[in-house]
Amino acid sequence: MSSSTSGENVHRDAIVIDATCPLLNSHPHLVDWWIEGGATAAAPTVGAFEGVSGTLRNLARWNRLIEQDDRLMLVRSADDIEAAKRDGRFGIIYHFQGTEPIEDDLDLIPLYKQLGVGIMQLAYNVKNRVGDGCEERTDAGLSYFGVDLVARLNREKVIVDCSHTGYRTTMEAIERSTAPVVFSHANVKRLVPSMRTIADDQIRAIAETGGLIGAVGFPALVCDDPRPTLDQFIDHIAYIADRVGIDHVALGIDYFAGQSGVADDTTAERIYASAINSGQWKPESYPPPPYHYPQGIETPQTLHNLTSRLLERGFSPEDARKILGGNWMRVYRTVWG
Helix, strand or coil: CCHHHCHHHHHHHCCCEECCCHHHHHCHHHHHHHHHCCCCEECCEEECCCCHHHHHHHHHHHHHHHHHCCCEEECCCHHHHHHHHHHCCEEECEEECCCHHHCCCCCHHHHHHHCCEEEEECCCCCCCCCCCECCCCCCCCCCHHHHHHHHHHHHCCCEEECCCECHHHHHHHHHHCCCCEEECCCCECCCCCCCCCECHHHHHHHHHCCCEEEECCCHHHCCCCCCCCHHHHHHHHHHHHHHHCHHHEEECCCCCCCCCCCCCHHHHHHHHHHHHHCCCCCCCCCCCCCCCCCCCCCCHHHCHHHHHHHHHCCCCHHHHHHHHHHHHHHHHHHHHC
8 A cells, every 4th residue: 555545644644523522512622533533523502402592502602702713713614624625623513403492483493594504304213393303112204394304404405314213204205305314324224233323225215315424433323342343343344335336425423522532430320210210211221331433543643543544445436535535525515505
């Protein structure tokens, strides 16, 4: 392998996007980890279970953090990410994991868009006004409100994200959307049977919209081993690429506050108990901690290891650049401009 195509050089020259990182919202000071790991941009979860008030406070906090740190910039377009790469800055992409921040008012969508929210997930495991979550007892598909919401997201140039969302709800959203749809963070059901992983027909349907699937590093979604290897993580990337092409797989690693290396055992247990007791998580899909992310990318500080291993696995430098961020750039440019 020539020096220009070594893992280190490919990683340095690539646009690297982690499109799902709730850890960054709960621990914004850890932005240094993504910067150290050579990332160009990342998407903190700025809205999930909060209503309008809590979400606006999150956005206000992030606006202040960005204003106070010259290294950071708010991403509103694909060009902003290219500018961040060129100027040695770090892009912040506002991401909702669920539509609770909208409550019952679709007119909030253009307001959030003006504030910089460019991607919204339809549900988080349980039923809401839009449809069913993937952990729900029922699988009823989009509500009338959900149908209107997908149309409004398309109109306002906000990306439709089907992660954590029920099978029928995702398939109906994909069918109705006029723009690329994504699973920002999801793995392959054939490799890990779980309510939180996605089936082959969902993968194909997403690809047909021009969308993509972001591979997730949460250990229970990577493999049965509580300490997954980097190869087991890459197996999900390879599976998706083999079936629908390299243009439809990317990264949404999903580092979060309860993971090893961030939370001590007591804190991790408390976070787990809260998620189980609230009904947001089911034990069948979410085993108790500790949560060890794939070896070599236990934190975003060492994301370069992923690039090196992709090349060792036979992915070309061009393919690796697409996985690391190029495919997200295509979707961002298509939807946002």
